[in-house]
Amino acid sequence: MIKKHKKTIFMLVLFAVLFVGAIYLKDILMPDDESVYGTRLDELGEHPIDDEVYTKISQELASNSNVLETSHREQGRIINIFVTLDDKATYKDATKIGDTILTFFSDDTKNYYSIQFFMTKKDEKLNNFPIMGIKGHESKTISWTPERQITVEETEEGSSDE
Secondary structure (H helix, E strand, C coil): CHHHHHHHHHHHHHHHHHHHHHHHHHHHHHHCCCCCCCCCCHHHHHHCCHHHHHHHHHHHHHHCEEEHHHHHHHEEEEEEEEEEEEECCCHHHHHHHHHHCCCCCHHHHHCCCCCEEEEEECCCCCCCCCCEEECCCCCCEEECCCCCCCCCCCCCCCCCCC
């Protein structure tokens, strides 16, 4: 009987071996217990950021008449700082605010985390904003998007298709 179904048995054994091998290979290449960051965040606990830092930043910026709202979010080794500015704020005002925020972080924090700044204005129609800045963990200063001039765009009411 084995001789009669030799090819079928061989195919079933081959399929079973390939199936078990595929499962084993999947476990090696894609383990379930690892973070999406791999081992890059293993030292994160050694570089904590006290909530008091963010409180001090908020208090400092609350006294600035150009700042309407601030928030932050930590994501892995990246700190995102979001600032909404008054419409009269200039590019120079925004970059000064970013430099001010940076002074609240310790050298250890600045050398471990990348800090990103997202500066927007209350009136989203003003097209010289948003501007963004980043201070990478290996750099000493913030790199900002280039300054743009406000341009007047036609609105639907002001344009004519005649």
